[in-house]
Amino acid sequence: MLFDIRTIVGGLLGIYGVILIVVGAVDHSAADLQRSGGWNTNLWTGIVMAVLAAGFLIWVRLRPTQVPQHTESGGPAE
Template identity: 45%
Template sequence: MSEAGTPTKRAGLFDLRWVIALLFGFYGIVLLVVGIAFTTEADTAKAGTNLNLWSGLGMLGLAILFAAWAQLRPLRVPTAASEGAATGPADDADGAGER
């Protein structure tokens, strides 16, 4: 976490949880549509259940959990002004800066 006086901002879409939520949500919707519109009785009888439908619902549920987690507990990153002031310039290969 950041120190008490350090200004921070939300990471937004750079937070990996949002990327995971979007991907699971997209594929969940695709599977849900396939499960509802394109699954035949023969497919359901072969597997015993409509796997596309239930997998799509599970993926949508997981996407909602990841989105809620990212929204309720956002990733905070320090602002550019506070980064430069704390570390100073780093202009050589090992990041040591001028000494």
């Protein structure tokens, strides 16, 4: 499970999402809000990234990677 690409992508999205949530909650000014049309883009982008990260990590838990078993002849088992 550690080397599954979904785990890596979910972890990175989660880390970046948390960073953006903190930055959006702490460091936003009226000038930033005016430039973005009234949206706190760091906060909303961070929330979306955190939700996607949770989706990836839930996907890994619900559908783990299946490693095919091989017979002694070298072919896949049936």
